[in-house]
Amino acid sequence: MNYDLNKTQTILKEEAHRFLAKECPSDFVREMADDETGYSKKLWQKMAELDWMGVLIPEQYGGMGGNFLDLTVLLSEMGYHCMPGPYFCSVVLGGLTILEAGSDKQKADILPLLARGKRILTLAWVEPEGTYVPEGIKLSAKLHEGQYILSGTKLFVPYAHVADTLICVARTGKEKQGKNTGLTLFVVDPKQKGVRIEPLITMAGDKQSEVAFENVAVSSDSVLGSPDQGWSVLKKVLQMAAVAKCGEMIGGARRAMDMAIPYVKGREQFGRPVAAFQAVQHHCANMLTYADTIKLMTYQAAWRISEGLPFEKEASMCKAWGSDSYRQLVALAHQVIGGMGFMEEYDLQLYFKHAKSAEQTLGDADFHREWVACEMGM
Amino acid sequence: MDFEFSAQEQKVLKQVRAFIKSEVTPELQAESLAIGYCYGGKLGREFVRKFAANGWLVPNWPEEYGGLGASAMLTFAIKEELAYIMPLIFVAAHMAGPTIMHFGSDEMKKQWLLPIARGEVEFALGYTEPWAGSDLSALQIEAVDQGDHFVLNGQKTFNTHTHVADYHWLAAITDPDAKRYKNMSMMIVDLKTPGITIRPLITMAGWQTNEVFYDNVVVSKENLVGEMNQGFYYLMAALDYERMFPLGSYRRLFEEIVQYAKETVVGGRPLSKDPLVRQKLAQLAIELEANKLIFFRLAHIIDEGKIPNYETSMQKLFATELAQKIANTGMEILGLYSQLKKESKWAALSGQVEHRYRWSVVETIYAGTSEIQRNIMALRGLKLPSK
Numbered sequence A: 001m002n003y004d005l006n007k008t009q010t011i012l013k014e015e016a017h018r019f020l021a022k023e024c025p026s027d028f029v030r031e032m033a034d035d036e037t038g039y040s041k042k043l044w045q046k047m048a049e050l051d052w053m054g055v056l057i058p059e060q061y062g063g064m065g066g067n068f069l070d071l072t073v074l075l076s077e078m079g080y081h082c083m084p085g086p087y088f089c090s091v092v093l094g095g096l097t098i099l100e101a102g103s104d105k106q107k108a109d110i111l112p113l114l115a116r117g118k119r120i121l122t123l124a125w126v127e128p129e130g131t132y133v134p135e136g137i138k139l140s141a142k143l144h145e146g147q148y149i150l151s152g153t154k155l156f157v158p159y160a161h162v163a164d165t166l167i168c169v170a171r172t173g174k175e176k177q178g179k180n181t182g183l184t185l186f187v188v189d190p191k192q193k194g195v196r197i198e199p200l201i202t203m204a205g206d207k208q209s210e211v212a213f214e215n216v217a218v219s220s221d222s223v224l225g226s227p228d229q230g231w232s233v234l235k236k237v238l239q240m241a242a243v244a245k246c247g248e249m250i251g252g253a254r255r256a257m258d259m260a261i262p263y264v265k266g267r268e269q270f271g272r273p274v275a276a277f278q279a280v281q282h283h284c285a286n287m288l289t290y291a292d293t294i295k296l297m298t299y300q301a302a303w304r305i306s307e308g309l310p311f312e313k314e315a316s317m318c319k320a321w322g323s324d325s326y327r328q329l330v331a332l333a334h335q336v337i338g339g340m341g342f343m344e345e346y347d348l349q350l351y352f353k354h355a356k357s358a359e360q361t362l363g364d365a366d367f368h369r370e371w372v373a374c375e376m377g378m
Numbered sequence B: 001m002d003f004e005f006s007a008q009e010q011k012v013l014k015q016v017r018a019f020i021k022s023e024v025t026p027e028l029q030a031e032s033l034a035i036g037y038c039y040g041g042k043l044g045r046e047f048v049r050k051f052a053a054n055g056w057l058v059p060n061w062p063e064e065y066g067g068l069g070a071s072a073m074l075t076f077a078i079k080e081e082l083a084y085i086m087p088l089i090f091v092a093a094h095m096a097g098p099t100i101m102h103f104g105s106d107e108m109k110k111q112w113l114l115p116i117a118r119g120e121v122e123f124a125l126g127y128t129e130p131w132a133g134s135d136l137s138a139l140q141i142e143a144v145d146q147g148d149h150f151v152l153n154g155q156k157t158f159n160t161h162t163h164v165a166d167y168h169w170l171a172a173i174t175d176p177d178a179k180r181y182k183n184m185s186m187m188i189v190d191l192k193t194p195g196i197t198i199r200p201l202i203t204m205a206g207w208q209t210n211e212v213f214y215d216n217v218v219v220s221k222e223n224l225v226g227e228m229n230q231g232f233y234y235l236m237a238a239l240d241y242e243r244m245f246p247l248g249s250y251r252r253l254f255e256e257i258v259q260y261a262k263e264t265v266v267g268g269r270p271l272s273k274d275p276l277v278r279q280k281l282a283q284l285a286i287e288l289e290a291n292k293l294i295f296f297r298l299a300h301i302i303d304e305g306k307i308p309n310y311e312t313s314m315q316k317l318f319a320t321e322l323a324q325k326i327a328n329t330g331m332e333i334l335g336l337y338s339q340l341k342k343e344s345k346w347a348a349l350s351g352q353v354e355h356r357y358r359w360s361v362v363e364t365i366y367a368g369t370s371e372i373q374r375n376i377m378a379l380r381g382l383k384l385p386s387k
Helices: A007-023 A026-034 A041-049 A068-080 A087-101 A104-115 A230-266 A278-307 A312-342 A348-360 A365-375 B007-023 B026-034 B042-053 B072-085 B091-103 B106-117 B231-243 B248-263 B275-303 B311-339 B349-364 B370-381
Strands: A121-124 A140-144 A147-158 A165-171 A183-188 A195-200 A208-219 B123-126 B142-145 B149-156 B167-173 B184-190 B196-202 B208-220
Touching (some): A026 A348, A087 A121, A147 A183, A165 A208, A230 A312, A230 A348, A278 B311, A278 B370, B007 B042, B072 B248, B072 B275, B091 B106, B091 B231, B184 B231, B231 B311, B248 B275, B311 B349, B311 B370
Antiparallel strands (some): A147 A208
């Protein structure tokens, strides 16, 4: 076993840290929460120039040809700086889905533009039932004269309002008992007739939308992967993306500690630093355990994905553990920082919100514990 | 990064597993269980000598001291394998030995390390006293310097191995006038020395620990570990080794509980189909995975030539709290059956769970309580001030 990042990853991490410290201060994070688009085109282009959009994309499609662990390392720095914008939905959700299911032509059409930051993708998955499980997918795609007609409503679609391409999960067949069939993925242009996008207003200020499909006709060329076999792609994408989300948590957890520890050392009450009180020390020790275990669980799962090893169980373990632990860590940071941390101007609140949002995205702890239980043969 | 064992490590682990499978008999299990997995019973000693003959007791020691010159990673992995079947505790090999290796004189290393590595001698920890539990700097037992030997008077308590071990790994005050932390020494005392009285204390796990009384006990200065009055630091080092906690035996119990849940039908369906049961067992599996990662992290740090800092306390804390959760969850899943002891009609899982539930109480107490571990993590790991 070896717990160390390699040299390239260490450099990537340090460079990303420096870059985001300069380009993504907390004022910018607040500004983007109020901004209608929710991201800065200028920063987006700079990130594309650094090859961040192409981390996972093979060199033949103009990407960096990196592995999943590289991506996780980069996301941890984005999490540290609470970076707003469509990076996650475009590069992780969109990119992974295209890489998993795209035909050569679809890859050649989409990936080079994605890698250059010229095309923003997103994945339209969840519906009003609010669940990631296949039974929750009702949006219908019916074949009519060689075209598919999409009808239904997607919710919680990240950055759909700025996306150039939607990947829409639709029901094309019946769910056969326990077989998870009948789902098909479609590449849809959001400007197409019948697509209506309405923003939702979120706690963490990240941008999500309702996307209604009113008899949207798409050609059979826009099918991504095999018809009716979408779930196996989605499941894998969800598990990988859940690990990537935990990558953000690694950084967010570290940032919350970087706020809390100096604060308790400096804040004096009863004539001594509050850090000298055992009750506070024990909270801080628990934060340290959460921070270290989130990191190790995530790196292990990301490493397994990178190495092409089975990762399903580790991925769900990682998301379940990360979801609970990151939230609890930030809550402890709030507890030891006290009233100051409750102030809007204090940055900890950004992480409090991010922790809950990251927890709920791509399956919370209960959801993933259930998947772990399945992996355990229960 | 790499989160799997190397091919070479896997090869050795396969051999270890096969050895354990063929050598651990029901009689040996029964003897070990009866003495609380202290190593010192007749069958246990036979088993350990055979086990140690492969170099597996101390794989990461240099060959001249009976090891294999192998990695700490392999050493930790072997500990975990053995604990999975039989959680034997080795005071000499895994706590005192590494401390002697670091701080002992060449003579002491020559005298003790080989017999320890071969599994020929076992030590018992001699730290706790009635007025010195978490605060080991408050020891009272005194070793008076008489030229070439010490004369010891005082009392120890909760010294668990002493009735089966050969030697006492003893912390005693050698300079009562000196400041805290500078007043004690470590020494090795033959437990058969005249003047030592061992009195049993029986725990709620049904096991024997002991009070040990020293009445004018003569100990040669040759048995002093390292330097006089530096004992507190050696003790802290030895405690860190003790805290690297293989959770194998609880992992095995957990697997048996999962199996029980799969096989036990209640209300027309297996317990394992109950969403609450699934959530609880999955959560334990997740925490076992996290523990695995922080356990082998310790080996990784040691193999990099560094000394683990707060990481040891984190693992001890995490593992022992998890141990209690596993035992308690087992009780919840077995329900009313969980109360039945192994001798009872209708006992489930051979009464293991109720025993483990009683036993696990001490896990978060010995080798430094959870509170002490959190203190260490805060002070050493996060550099928080102590006042």
